[in-house]
Every structure is written in C-alpha cells, then in structure tokens.
Amino acid sequence: MENPPAYPHVPLAFERLPEAEMTRRALDFFQWMNKRRSVRFFSDASVPRVCIEQAIQTAGTAPSGAHRQPWKFVAISNASLKHQLRMAVEAEERRSYESRMPQEWLKALAPIGTNWEKPFLEQAPWLVVCFEEIHGVTPDGGKQKNYYVQESCGIACGLFIAAIHNMGLATLTHTPSPMGFLSTLLRRPANERPFMLFPVGYPSLDVNVPDFTRKPLSELSIWYE
Numbered sequence: 001m002e003n004p005p006a007y008p009h010v011p012l013a014f015e016r017l018p019e020a021e022m023t024r025r026a027l028d029f030f031q032w033m034n035k036r037r038s039v040r041f042f043s044d045a046s047v048p049r050v051c052i053e054q055a056i057q058t059a060g061t062a063p064s065g066a067h068r069q070p071w072k073f074v075a076i077s078n079a080s081l082k083h084q085l086r087m088a089v090e091a092e093e094r095r096s097y098e099s100r101m102p103q104e105w106l107k108a109l110a111p112i113g114t115n116w117e118k119p120f121l122e123q124a125p126w127l128v129v130c131f132e133e134i135h136g137v138t139p140d141g142g143k144q145k146n147y148y149v150q151e152s153c154g155i156a157c158g159l160f161i162a163a164i165h166n167m168g169l170a171t172l173t174h175t176p177s178p179m180g181f182l183s184t185l186l187r188r189p190a191n192e193r194p195f196m197l198f199p200v201g202y203p204s205l206d207v208n209v210p211d212f213t214r215k216p217l218s219e220l221s222i223w224y225e
C-alpha cells in the first residue's frame with residue numbers, strides 16, 4: 001500500500017502570554033470549571049441552536065489518534081424523537097436497575113440517587129449523542145482503521161462539557177446501557193457506535209445536586225521536581 005501524502009507543515013500560530021496573565025488564567029479557569037456540576041433536572045426553556053453548534057465545534061477541536069477525528073455528534077431538539085428516545089432509554093434502564101446491575105453497582109449509585117427514570121430526556125431542549133467511529137469508511141466502501149477511538153472521543157466529550165459549562169448551560173454525561181438502540185433510532189451507520197448522551201439546557205430552578213467534594217490537589221497528584 002502506498003503512503004498517503006504528508007500534510008503540508010505550516011508555522012504554529014502561537015501567542016506567548018506574560019507569566020502573570022498565564023497564572024491568573026490558570027486559576028480563573030480552574031475556579032470556573034470547579035463550579036460545573038452534572039445536572040439531572042432541566043428547565044424546558046429553549047437554547048439557541050448556534051450554542052449547540054459551537055459546543056460541537058469545540059468538541060471537534062480535540063486531538064485524536066492519527067487525526068482521524070473518530071466522532072459524530074447527533075443533536076436532537078425534535079419533541080417526538082426525544083419522547084421516543086426517553087421511552088427506549090427507560091425500558092433499558094429499568095431492566096438494568098431492576099435486574100441487570102449487580103448489588104455492588106446499585107450500592108455505589110445509591111448516594112447519588114439515580115434511578116431508571118430519565119425525565120431529562122424530554123425536559124432538556126437539546127439532546128446531543130456522541131457516536132464513536134469504530135472504523136472509517138474509504139471512498140470505495142472499505143474499512144479504514146481508526147486509532148485510540150475511545151480516548152479521542154473521551155477527550156472530545158470533555159471539551160464538549162467544558163464548552164457547555166463555559167456558555168452558562170448545564171449537561172449530564174448519560175450512558176444508558178446497553179445503548180445500541182440509539183443507532184437504530186438515530187439511523188446511524190454500522191461503523192458508528194453510541195458513546196455518550198448529553199442532555200443540554202438550563203438547570204430546573206429547584207434542582208438539587210449531591211453535596212460532593214472533589215479530591216484536593218494533594219490527593220490527585222504526585223510530583224517529582
């Protein structure tokens with residue numbers, strides 16, 4: 001097989017920041033991100049489509065194995081499709097919570113208070129589903145291998161979450177299990193697999209969240225200097 005042509009290499013557009021500003025931004029960004037919380041109850045207030053478009057574009061800036069960009073984001077605001085998705089998700093989740101998930105898993109989730117009911121799938125004005133491209137498709141219909149697909153999609157989803165938080169909206173990482181039905185409902189091809197589902201919108205006004213703390217730096221890092 002012939003090698004594909006190399007990308008032309010161009011100078012990096014890089015702006016070096018003064019150290020004081022760098023340090024200020026480092027702290028500001030952490031403090032802002034530390035306000036992010038997963039939200040399970042949403043207002044039905046509408047969110048402009050352009051905000052979802054920009055969050056998806058931000059997700060698409062993620063690095064990926066061999067720059068294959070092995071992701072596809074499906075954005076849904078259609079009420080009847082959201083209803084169908086909710087019904088399908090809840091059918092699976094109900095079976096999971098009632099018979100498929102082992103006691104140990106249920107015990108781990110109990111403090112968070114989740115259950116099989118997922119009203120957010122209809123409340124939130126947008127649902128965004130990230131699909132991972134398990135392989136690419138060549139122009140002649142052949143398979144093209146992708147690399148580090150889960151890592152790449154995980155990073156893209158992280159950037160999506162940060163973008164949503166940055167614009168003052170809320171989301172949740174939802175992974176209904178199993179989620180193969182999303183491919184059928186959303187008519188995705190066989191080379192794509194559902195990876196993660198995000199309801200996006202404003203939190204409902206009376207929403208409560210678990211009173212978590214996050215690991216302090218001393219617990220989440222080790223340093224060799």
Ligand code: IYR
Nearest residue numbers: 093109114115174175176177
């Ligand atoms: N998919 C289920 C269960 C679930 C699992 C974990 I791990 C969570 O952190 C939260 C939920 C659900 O969405 O309820």
